[in-house]
Amino acid sequence: MGTEKILVIGSCGQLGTELVEALRGIYGDSNVIASDLKKSDNPVFEAGPFETLDILDEKSFREIVEKYKPTHVYHLAALLSATAEKMPEFAWKLNMDGLFHVLNAARDMGVIKRVYWPSSIAAFGPNTPRYNTPQFGSMDPTTVYGISKLSGELYAQYYYNRWGVDTRSLRYPGLIGYKSAPGGGTTDYAVSIYHDALQTKTHECFLKEGTVLPMLYMPDALKATLDIMHAPSEQVKIRSSYNLAGMSFGPEEIAAAIQNHIPDFKITYNVDYRQQIAESWPAVIDDSSAREDWGWKPDYDLDKMTADMLANLKNSY
8 A cells, every 4th residue: 555645635624634633643644745735733744745725726737747647536525514504606516516526637647546535424305214324315415515415426436437536435324533623514513512511511513413324533533534445345335325324323322421421511502593404314333344344333322322422522621
């Protein structure tokens, strides 16, 4: 694997930051090129090359591909669920045109061997079964983010079928990590709640009690992402996007897990527009295809994640 060159687009977000760090551990600092609209002050980005890139600028993107000749591209730049609802036209443009620029470069330039692009549980909708959500079934997303993710899945599959572009994708549930601040997502309460537990011992949740959503701890998200990218092509049988699951819980369950460590922690509820988004998403996901095709298996459950989150965040406060 030492000969691979990796380009990560949108590398300064929650997933990108940790992915760059993990990839540099595997391939060496100089072989992993981080890129984003602007450089974050995270020390991770000092260790190897960083390029300022707006993925909507196709010419600049192709110049970076010419310069570094990356064999693997991880394309993470996107506008997330709650943020995208505020700027629907721009969200569509960024999420789709950015993907086309990557897929077309992979098709045309003869350098990029594999493209990773994340999808999301947002690609599902109100007519998808919420419990035991199947790999294949009704998908009728109600958010711009979800519509762009479903469209992207179909285009990834199309580029694979028509031009042999080696596309790989995972439908992420909510991602929980301690290394970066919560973003603009509907599942991000599950990150904020740990910060609040340590800072104020109280959390006001924007989802109501009993709102079960699928979640994944960041080390497991990284593991799944690297596993699918490192899997032999013949094991990647689904080229739209794989269902991926770690655990499912509601706000009261995560609060109870925190109370095992911080007994006087309290949760209150003040429901907002994100409740409607959450109710259109799956609660428990069937990821048996990922388990069977390339051996996916998560390491963390709610209690193990909670202990790890609190232990790591304690250092910040």
